[in-house]
Amino acid sequence: WLRRTTHYLFIVVVAVNSTLLTINAGDYIFYTDWAWTSFVVFSIAQSTMLVVGAISYMLFTGVPGTATYYATIMTIYTWVAKGAWFALGYPMDFITVPVWIPSAMLLDLTYWATRGNKHAAIIIGGTLVGLSLPIFNMINLLLVRDPLEMAFKYPRPTLPPYMTPIEPQVGKFYNSPVALGSGAGAVLSVPIAALGAKLNTW
Numbered sequence: 001w002l003r004r005t006t007h008y009l010f011i012v013v014v015a016v017n018s019t020l021l022t023i024n025a026g027d028y029i030f031y032t033d034w035a036w037t038s039f040v041v042f043s044i045a046q047s048t049m050l051v052v053g054a055i056s057y058m059l060f061t062g063v064p065g066t067a068t069y070y071a072t073i074m075t076i077y078t079w080v081a082k083g084a085w086f087a088l089g090y091p092m093d094f095i096t097v098p099v100w101i102p103s104a105m106l107l108d109l110t111y112w113a114t115r116g117n118k119h120a121a122i123i124i125g126g127t128l129v130g131l132s133l134p135i136f137n138m139i140n141l142l143l144v145r146d147p148l149e150m151a152f153k154y155p156r157p158t159l160p161p162y163m164t165p166i167e168p169q170v171g172k173f174y175n176s177p178v179a180l181g182s183g184a185g186a187v188l189s190v191p192i193a194a195l196g197a198k199l200n201t202w
Contacts, residue, residue: 029078030096033151035141042098043134050074050100050133051126054107058121064112067125071104090154093145099136103129 028046030038054067075097082095110125111117144150 028074028098029081030098030137030141031156032094032096032144032147033154033156035096035144035147039134039137039141043137046098046100047103047130047133050104051107051122051129054104055118055122055125058108058111059118062116064108064116067104067107067111068101071100074098074100091145091150094150094154096141096144099140100133102136103133106132 028042030042050067050071054070057066057070058064078095078097082092082097085095086092106128107121107125110128111121114120114124
């Protein structure tokens with residue numbers, strides 16, 4: 001019963017922490033008025049956070065499919081946020097829900113195909129996530145209405161000064177401590193995840 005209880009508790013912890021990791025790793029959602037400018041930061045931070053969280057969870061359970069579960073939690077949370085903005089009177093295209101699940105499925109497939117080889121999952125699966133996540137989200141953003149039209153018609157009331165849609169200041173965004181900190185932190189968490197996996201075997 002202790003093992004089962006620990007397992008279910010870990011599922012709850014993953015559900016909560018996946019949300020926290022996603023929110024704190026740069027942009028966790030595509031607001032249409034800033035989607036293309038934050039695309040690079042989102043791609044680096046989110047692909048890394050997806051790999052770190054999913055690998056940690058898969059090593060605990062040893063079951064392929066947990067990465068997809070992890071990505072599904074983030075997707076549901078983002079749809080809830082989209083619904084909240086829609087309830088405030090913003091159009092459905094004001095927020096674009098990021099695509100995590102297909103990349104997570106590739107990570108699960110790698111873990112299954114290599115018969116639970118965690119090093120292959122980290123290296124091969126992580127590479128597949130890093131390559132596929134930007135592609136899937138690029139296609140996703142191409143399907144929404146004109147971002148500039150959305151930005152002028154529906155400006156966010158909490159939009160920071162350096163993110164105004166009137167004159168996008170890309171340089172200021174990428175030189176901001178928030179952007180640099182989230183990006184660097186996300187990149188550094190890859191070797192940390194690999195080190196954690198190594199320590200787990202010791």
